[in-house]
Each structure stands twice: as structure tokens, then as C-alpha cells.
Amino acid sequence: MSSKIEDNDERPKVYSVAGIILNILTAINENRIDAINENEAIINEDDDNDNDIDNDKYLEDTPVEKTLCVIWDLTGLEEYANIFMNECQIHRIMLKIITLTSRERTQELSLGVLANLACFPDKAIILFSDKDLLNVIKIILKDENNDDVRVLFEASNSEQELILSEFLFNNNLIPRFNYFLKNTLNDDLFFISLEILKLLPCMGIPENYFELMTLNIVESFNSICERINTIKDIDRKLFIAIITLINTLLKTGSIPQDTLESNHESLYRLQNLGYFEDNDEIFDLIEVFNNKIELSKEKNRIVL
Numbered sequence: 001m002s003s004k005i006e007d008n009d010e011r012p013k014v015y016s017v018a019g020i021i022l023n024i025l026t027a028i029n030e031n032r033i034d035a036i037n038e039n040e041a042i043i044n045e046d047d048d049n050d051n052d053i054d055n056d057k058y059l060e061d062t063p064v065e066k067t068l069c070v071i072w073d074l075t076g077l078e079e080y081a082n083i084f085m086n087e088c089q090i091h092r093i094m095l096k097i098i099t100l101t102s103r104e105r106t107q108e109l110s111l112g113v114l115a116n117l118a119c120f121p122d123k124a125i126i127l128f129s130d131k132d133l134l135n136v137i138k139i140i141l142k143d144e145n146n147d148d149v150r151v152l153f154e155a156s157n158s159e160q161e162l163i164l165s166e167f168l169f170n171n172n173l174i175p176r177f178n179y180f181l182k183n184t185l186n187d188d189l190f191f192i193s194l195e196i197l198k199l200l201p202c203m204g205i206p207e208n209y210f211e212l213m214t215l216n217i218v219e220s221f222n223s224i225c226e227r228i229n230t231i232k233d234i235d236r237k238l239f240i241a242i243i244t245l246i247n248t249l250l251k252t253g254s255i256p257q258d259t260l261e262s263n264h265e266s267l268y269r270l271q272n273l274g275y276f277e278d279n280d281e282i283f284d285l286i287e288v289f290n291n292k293i294e295l296s297k298e299k300n301r302i303v304l
Contacts, residue, residue, distance in 0.1 A: 013083075014087045014088075016083075017083055020070060021093070023064075024064065024067055024093055027063070028093070028096055033064055033097060033106065034062060034101055034106065061105065062103070065109055072113050072116060078120060084117070085126065090113065091117060091130060095136060097110045098140075104148040104150065108150040108153075108154050111155050111157070111158055112157075114154075114158045115157040118158055134167065137155050138171045141173055142172075149184065152180070152184075156180075169216075174197070174219070174220070178193075178216075179223075180193040181193050181220070182226050191237065194224075194241040194242060194244075194245050195241065197220045198244065200213060201217060201251065201252040214252075214254045217254045220249060221259065222263065228242070228273075231273065242270065243286065246267075246270070246289065247289055250289075271286055
């Protein structure tokens with residue numbers, strides 16, 4: 001979460017982060033992004049298990065990862081984010097690290113820095129205009145062999161801050177988030193996927209995407225209904241995100257009657273999950289939810 005240094009505090013200068021940037025650039029120039037320490041060899045995730053390097057050391061943060069942790073913390077502060085972005089082009093450095101590293105932890109931290117920067121609107125504009133960066137995020141999200149939840153979450157988090165709906169359609173990323181909806185056991189990644197798919201029924205996308213948008217709306221509706229069937233209990237934040245997504249999808253009027261009917265049990269189950277909380281906001285959402293189901297049914301009857 002981003003924050004701002006109080007006006008009466010001394011604002012940071014570029015030299016206050018010079019040492020941090022120098023550490024990262026030195027590691028890049030010396031091809032030591034994944035080095036365990038200054039005196040030991042680089043460990044790659046593809047190395048055989050019978051190598052001579054202690055696996056426990058591999059699990060520890062490398063010097064670069066420790067530096068990235070510091071950058072992650074600092075970029076949550078707007079004044080430091082300004083310095084890192086404007087004076088150091090930190091997003092390009094993170095891009096370089098992501099493309100060089102074979103460690104998922106390093107990828108996770110680099111993407112986390114980008115997600116922090118994207119929380120600031122002026123930084124988000126710069127990041128979204130960087131096509132190389134967007135391509136790397138797209139590749140990470142579309143890689144079906146990538147099952148590291150931390151990396152996927154941070155990539156999705158960056159995407160959520162930068163997202164334009166046309167980019168979702170252009171790069172066929174929606175099926176990947178539908179996959180996360182149905183399969184991830186990580187609540188954070190599940191929540192981010194719900195938030196991103198909420199952008200599906202968007203206004204202002206090119207006409208040639210309308211048919212694809214409709215197909216994806218139906219697929220997302222089926223995906224979330226399938227997931228509802230596996231949920232045993234749910235916290236308030238996730239419940240609100242789920243029912244808000246469904247309400248948004250129903251509002252489009254694109255859900256066919258047979259799809260509604262085939263998922264009726266899931267929708268009823270979702271209502272019951274929400275009724276366990278004595279909360280006006282929950283009840284209001286359920287009421288909207290019920291009304292939208294009835295309106296969708298009525299619209300489909302008229303069409304038929």
C-alpha cells in the first residue's frame with residue numbers, strides 16, 4: 001500500500017538511494033543476479049539436486065533479493081517512488097532483473113516493486129507505456145508451467161494496477177485468470193483474479209472485441225460458479241468480491257438462460273454463504289444479486 005512522507009519531514013534525495021541502485025547495477029553488470037553471496041557460485045533453479053551447494057542456502061534471500069526487499073519497502077512511499085522512477089528508471093532495472101533471473105523469489109520481488117510503483121497514477125501511465133514491460137508480464141501470466149503463486153500474484157497485482165481492458169483481450173489473458181478462479185488455493189491470487197475479471201464488461205473497447213467479450217463473460221461466470229461449489233467457508237472480503245463480480249457479469253445481460261439454470265445451485269449456495277454474516281452491506285449485495293438474476297431470466301424469456 002502506498003503512503004506519503006509528511007511535509008514537515010526531510011524529503012529524500014537521489015543520493016539516499018544511490019548505494020542501493022549501485023548494488024543492483026553491479027550485480028547486473030557482473031552477471032551475479034542469482035549469486036548466493038559475493039564469494040559463491042550462482043544457483044539456478046534447473047541445477048541438479050546433486051550439486052555441491054547447500055540447498056538451505058538456496059532458500060535464503062540472495063544479496064540482490066535483500067536489496068530488492070529494501071526497494072520494495074521504499075517504493076511504497078511516494079517521495080521515494082519519485083526518485084526511483086524519475087532519477088533511476090527503476091522500472092527498466094526491474095525489467096532487466098526479471099529477464100535475467102532464474103529464481104522465482106527474485107521475480108516475485110521485482111514484480112512487487114513494479115506493483116508498488118503502479119499504485120501511483122503518474123507512475124502507472126509510464127509503466128503502461130513501456131511495451132517491453134507489459135510483454136514480460138504477459139509472458140509470466142500466460143506461462144502454464146509457472147505455478148509459483150507468489151510470482152503469479154505479483155504479476156497479477158501489477159497487471160491490476162496497469163490494466164486496460166483492451167490489453168486483456170489483445171493478449172488473450174482472460175482464460176488465464178479464469179483458470180486462477182477455478183484452481184488457485186491462494187486467497188490473494190483468487191481475489192486479484194476476481195478484481196481483474198470485474199473489468200470484463202467494459203465500455204469503450206473496439207467493436208471487434210464485442211463477441212470475444214461476451215464469450216469471456218460467460219466463461220468467467222461459469223468459472224466462478226464452479227469455484228463456489230468448492231468453497232466451504234469464506235471471509236467477508238472474498239464474498240463481496242465474488243458477488244460483485246457476478247453482479248457485474250449479470251448486469252451485461254450476456255448470460256444465457258441455460259447457463260443461469262445450470263448454475264442455479266451454485267448461485268443459491270453463494271447466497272447461503274453470505275447469510276452467515278450479519279452485515280447490511282452483505283444483505284444489500286445479495287438483494288442486488290437476486291434482482292439481477294431475475295432481470296437476466298426475464299430478459300432471456302423476452303429474447304426467446
